[in-house]
Structures are given as C-alpha cells and as structure tokens.
Amino acid sequence: xxxxxxxxxxxxxxxxxxxxxxxxxxxxxxxxxxxxxxxxxxxxxxxxxxxxxxxxxxxxxxxxxxxxxxxxxxxxxxxxxxxxxxxxxxxxxxxxxxxxxxxxxxxxxxxxxxxxxxxxxxxxxxxxxxxxxxxxxxxxxxxxxxxxxxxxxxxxxxxxxxxxxxxxxxxxxxxxxxxxxxxxxxxxxxxxxxxxxxxxxxxxxxxxxxxxxxxxxxxxxxxxxxxxxxxxxxxxxxxxxxxxxxxxxxxxxxxxxxxxxxxxxxxxxxxxxxxxxxxxxxx
Amino acid sequence: xxxxxxxxxxxxxxxxxxxxxxxxxxxxxxxxxxxxxxxxxxxxxxxxxxxxxxxxxxxxxxxxxxxxxxxxxxxxxxxxxxxxxxxxxxxxxxxxxxxxxxxxxxxxxxxxxxxxxxxxxxxxxxxxxxxxxxxxxxxxxxxxxxxxxxxxxxxxxxxxxxxxxxxxxxxxxxxxxxxxxxxxxxxxxxxxxxxxxxxxxxxxxxxxxxxxxxxxxxxxxxxxxxxxxxxxxxxxxxxxxxxxxxxxxxxxxxxxxxx
Numbered sequence: 001x002x003x004x005x006x007x008x009x010x011x012x013x014x015x016x017x018x019x020x021x022x023x024x025x026x027x028x029x030x031x032x033x034x035x036x037x038x039x040x041x042x043x044x045x046x047x048x049x050x051x052x053x054x055x056x057x058x059x060x061x062x063x064x065x066x067x068x069x070x071x072x073x074x075x076x077x078x079x080x081x082x083x084x085x086x087x088x089x090x091x092x093x094x095x096x097x098x099x100x101x102x103x104x105x106x107x108x109x110x111x112x113x114x115x116x117x118x119x120x121x122x123x124x125x126x127x128x129x130x131x132x133x134x135x136x137x138x139x140x141x142x143x144x145x146x147x148x149x150x151x152x153x154x155x156x157x158x159x160x161x162x163x164x165x166x167x168x169x170x171x172x173x174x175x176x177x178x179x180x181x182x183x184x185x186x187x188x189x190x191x192x193x194x195x196x197x198x199x200x201x202x203x204x205x206x207x208x209x210x211x212x213x214x215x216x217x218x219x220x221x222x223x224x225x226x227x228x229x230x231x232x233x234x235x236x237x238x239x240x241x242x243x244x245x246x247x248x249x250x251x252x253x254x255x256x257x258x259x260x261x262x263x264x265x266x267x268x269x270x271x272x273x274x275x276x277x278x279x280x281x282x283x
Numbered sequence: 284x285x286x287x288x289x290x291x292x293x294x295x296x297x298x299x300x301x302x303x304x305x306x307x308x309x310x311x312x313x314x315x316x317x318x319x320x321x322x323x324x325x326x327x328x329x330x331x332x333x334x335x336x337x338x339x340x341x342x343x344x345x346x347x348x349x350x351x352x353x354x355x356x357x358x359x360x361x362x363x364x365x366x367x368x369x370x371x372x373x374x375x376x377x378x379x380x381x382x383x384x385x386x387x388x389x390x391x392x393x394x395x396x397x398x399x400x401x402x403x404x405x406x407x408x409x410x411x412x413x414x415x416x417x418x419x420x421x422x423x424x425x426x427x428x429x430x431x432x433x434x435x436x437x438x439x440x441x442x443x444x445x446x447x448x449x450x451x452x453x454x455x456x457x458x459x460x461x462x463x464x465x466x467x468x469x470x471x472x473x474x475x476x477x478x479x480x481x482x483x484x485x486x487x488x489x490x491x492x493x494x495x496x497x498x499x500x501x502x503x504x505x506x507x508x509x510x511x512x513x514x515x516x517x518x519x520x521x522x523x524x525x526x527x528x529x530x531x532x533x534x535x536x537x538x539x540x541x542x
Contacts, residue, residue, distance in 0.1 A: 047420065048420070050418070050419040050420055051417070051419040051420035051421050053421070058351065058355055058414060058422070058424060059355070059357045059414060059422045059423050059424045060421060060422055061357065061359075061361040061417075061421035061422065061423045062361055062421065063357070063358065063359035063361060064357065064358070064359075098312075113314065113318065114314070114315050114318040115312075115314060115315055116315070118534070119418065119419065120530070120534045120535045120536045120537075121318055121327075121535065123418070123536075123537070124327040124328070124330060124331075124535070124537075125318075125327060127330040127331070127334060127537075127542060128326070128327050128329060128330030128333075129330075130330075131330060131333055211542075213416075213542075214338075214541060214542035215348060215414075215416050215499070215500050215501060215502065215541060215542075216334075216338040216342060216500050216501070216541025216542055217338065217341075217541075217542065218348060218349055218414075218500075219342055219346040219347060219348050219349075219499075219500045220338065220341045220342035220343065220346050221341075222349055225349060231414065231416065231422050232421075232422055235420060
C-alpha cells in the first residue's frame with residue numbers, strides 16, 4: 001500500500017501531511033500481541049470456569065471464603081464480589097448455549113476457548129500463547145530500549161509531568177478534542193502513561209502472577225510466592241489485571257474510533273499516519 | 284510472484300465460496316474446528332514440551348516445593364475426583380482398616396516387592412506440610428506423612444533402564460482404573476512420598492486411603508490415590524493409550540503438570 005503513494009518525510013518547520021509514525025517492529029508486535037491477548041483472555045476465562053472462585057493468601061478452595069465467586073441458583077446466575085451479589089442471568093453463571101441448552105459454567109461459550117467446557121484444551125491454548133506473549137514482549141521491550149522507541153516516543157518529558165499539563169490533556173479528552181497537525185504525530189501524556197503502564201507494568205504482572213501459580217516455578221523461584229502473598233493471591237491479581245487489560249482495550253478502541261479509525265488502523269498496518277489538519281485559529 | 288496471482292474472477296469466486304461457507308457455519312463452531320484440527324493439536328502440545336524443558340532446566344533436580352507451618356494449614360482439606368472407590372473389594376478393605384492392603388512394586392526392578400501397610404509404616408518416614416494445587420485452580424495446605432518413594436525404589440533395586448514410574452490405583456472412573464506416571468527426577472525427589480497420613484490422622488477415604496502419592500512440584504491429578512501398584516518401566520507407550528495417565532489419555536491433560 002505505502003509504495004503506491006509518495007511518502008512525505010516529516011521535516012522541520014513545514015507541516016507535513018503524512019508522517020511515518022509506527023516502525024515495522026512496533027506494527028508487528030501490536031498485531032501479534034492483539035491476537036495473543038485475545039487467545040489468552042478467552043482461554044483464561046475457560047480455565048476460570050473450572051473453579052470460578054477467587055481467594056487471597058496461600059491456599060483457597062471451596063470450604064474457604066472466596067472474595068469473588070460466580071455461581072448459579074436453580075433459576076438465576078450471579079456474580080458475588082465480597083458481600084455484594086449481582087444477578088447476571090444470561091451472561092454469567094447461567095446462560096443458554098448455541099444449541100439452546102442452559103449451562104451453568106461461569107463464562108458463556110462465546111467468551112471462551114474452546115466454546116464448550118474443556119479445561120484441558122483451555123490450558124493448552126493458554127500455556128502455549130503465554131510463551132508467545134513472554135517472548136514477543138521481551139523482544140519488544142529490548143527493541144524499545146535499544147531502538148530508541150522508548151526514549152523518542154514513550155519517554156515522559158519533565159514539562160509533561162506538570163499537573164497543569166496532565167489536567168489539560170484530561171480536559172481535552174473529556175471534551176473529545178484530539179490533537180491536530182504536528183501535535184498529533186506524537187503521543188500525548190495520557191497515551192504515554194497508558195502505553196508504559198501496559199508494556200512495563202500490566203503485561204509483566206500477568207506473566208509474573210501466571211508463573212507464581214506454577215508449582216514447578218514455586219520450587220525453582222520461591223520468592224515469587226512472597227512477592228504476591230501466595231498462590232491464590234497471585235491467581236486473584238492475575239484475574240484483576242486481565243480485566244485492567246480489557247479496560248485498556250476498550251478505551252484504546254474508543255480512542256481509535258473517535259480519532260479516525262481508517263487513518264489510525266492504516267497507520268498501524270503501513271506505518272504512515274495522515275496528520276489531521278490544524279484547527280482554525282481562535283479555538 | 285506471478286505464479287501466485289490467480290485470475291481475478293476465480294479469486295472472487297473463491298472468496299464468495301468462503302463467505303458462504305462461513306455464513307452457513309456458525310462462527311463459534313468454526314473456532315472449535317480449529318481447536319480440533321490435528322495440526323493445531325500438534326502445535327498446542329508444543330507448549331507442554333517447552334514448559335517441561337524450561338522448568339527442568341531452571342529447576343534444581345532436588346529443588347523443594349515450599350513447606351509451610353501448622354499455622355498455614357487449610358481449615359478443611361478439600362478432596363476431589365474419586366471420593367469413595369466403588370466395589371465390594373474396596374469396601375471390604377475399608378471395613379478391615381486396610382490390614383490386608385498390598386502395594387506391589389514391579390517392572391524393571393531387581394527384587395519385586397509386595398508391601399503391607401505395616402511394612403510401609405515401618406520404613407523411615409517423612410512429614411511435610413505442602414500446598415496441593417488442583418488443575419482446576421484451587422489450593423489446599425495439608426500435612427502429609429509417609430516413606431519416600433526413593434526409599435521404596437531403592438529397596439526394590441530399580442534398574443538403570445527404568446525411565447518412568449507408573450502408579451496404578453484401586454479407583455475406577457467411568458469403568459477404568461486410574462493410573463498416573465512420572466519420570467525418575469520426580470520419582471526420586473526427596474518430597475515424593477507415599478502418604479498414609481494427612482494432618483496427623485490416618486488418610487481419609489476421600490483423600491486416597493490407605494495410600495496416596497505426593498508429587499509436590501506438579502498438579503493434583505498426578506498425585507495418584509488408592510495406590511495398589513508401582514511399576515518401573517522404560518517407556519510409557521504400552522501404558523493405557525501411551526500418554527502416561529488416565530486424564531492424559533482421555534481428555535489430553537498435560538503429562539508434565541508443573542504449571
């Protein structure tokens with residue numbers, strides 16, 4: 001696609017119409033990671049279905065108090081968090097499958113891999129794609145660090161840390177006012193913070209808490225158990241962080257849609273981003 | 284390159300066929316078809332091999348699973364799988380306090396053994412408070428007592444040609460006797476014991492009375508309950524369907540359950 005058009009290199013002074021915003025490694029990682037996280041989420045929900053209860057501490061099983069549980073009554077499905085019970089009939093705990101049969105697994109078939117209950121298969125998908133996540137994330141981190149991506153695109157400059165600057169960006173977002181012209185070629189502060197949060201906090205947390213659930217890793221790397229306060233705490237954190245990643249995904253998609261989905265998706269495929277025209281003076 | 288270019292009309296016809304096929308099949312069953320495809324199964328099983336190889340490489344051969352204190356014990360130790368083996372034979376053993384229970388040690392050993400529960404309790408004992416992790420996701424902490432499997436294997440004179448130890452059980456699930464296996468690293472691991480006591484009491488029936496295996500660096504389904512036979516073998520090919528365990532053969536659980 002890109003070869004067919006005449007690329008316009010970003011130049012100082014002149015306001016470029018198109019900029020090369022995403023380099024090839026970033027684009028490859030983005031799409032590999034998108035697919036990987038989807039498989040990990042859906043196979044993870046299947047694994048959760050095998051025991052839809054979460055605990056804090058070293059141990060936790062049916063006789064112990066679960067801080068979160070999905071369950072069913074003869075007529076309804078429910079989600080309980082602490083002492084708060086929410087009826088979730090049709091979605092969680094009691095739902096109807098594609099064949100019209102009522103099921104009482106926690107997450108419904110459309111949300112899991114595979115669609116019908118198989119802990120064994122859910123684990124096979126999850127534990128293979130966990131490798132894809134870990135390897136691709138490591139490579140991407142190294143490329144970001146040594147390839148200049150981190151310093152050039154994600155590094156938060158001193159001026160950007162000022163509360164006024166952050167508040168300004170929050171207000172702009174709340175009013176759905178996105179950067180135009182040259183400013184749109186760079187990540188703004190909220191974008192930088194969320195990308196840094198996903199790449200350097202949430203995804204590593206997913207991998208570390210996942211490994212903490214492994215009895216083999218507990219023998220070779222026992223400090224992981226102390227770091228997260230036990231295997232069942234690690235399992236709870238794993239689940240919470242998975243939903244934080246889903247929350248990131250939803251905001252990410254909303255921003256892409258609002259900022260111009262064709263231009264945004266194209267730039268993540270070809271690398272080239274069309275700068276939105278400058279606003280009229282006197283905004 | 285030019286060899287790859289199809290006439291546009293054929294391409295459109297093909298794409299149309301694909302769309303039609305996708306339309307008639309619900310999307311979800313399409314996903315499940317991927318899950319069932321033999322080539323995909325092969326790729327998926329690579330994960331198990333990567334996990335086994337990397338954990339074996341990272342882990343010291345005798346690295347211990349964490350041992351806890353009495354203060355960490357689960358108030359109630361949950362049971363799973365078979366809670367009462369069906370059949371008159373087991374019922375008779377239970378009624379007699381398992382006085383006539385025997386564990387046969389056979390296969391690639393110099394001296395096949397037939398051990399009574401009294402023999403097993405007379406061996407040097409190990410007591411350990413460890414966490415039991417079910418493949419489903421729950422954990423329970425319990426205190427286990429019994430002889431090390433390595434002691435039993437040494438007494439039987441296990442041969443160098445033995446590469447795996449197979450465990451056979453008295454409980455039937457869906458008509459078939461349960462069985463499991465492990466390699467020699469786990470078989471000779473200091474925490475791999477044949478437990479006859481849980482939390483200072485004789486092992487309850489729901490937890491595998493009179494004797495169950497503890498393989499502390501792997502998930503619960505490896506910890507064979509109602510143990511009757513310990514067999515040293517050179518290969519798992521002739522055991523069940525060849526994957527080394529009851530659930531491995533039936534629903535494709537991983538044989539290496541360290542994660």
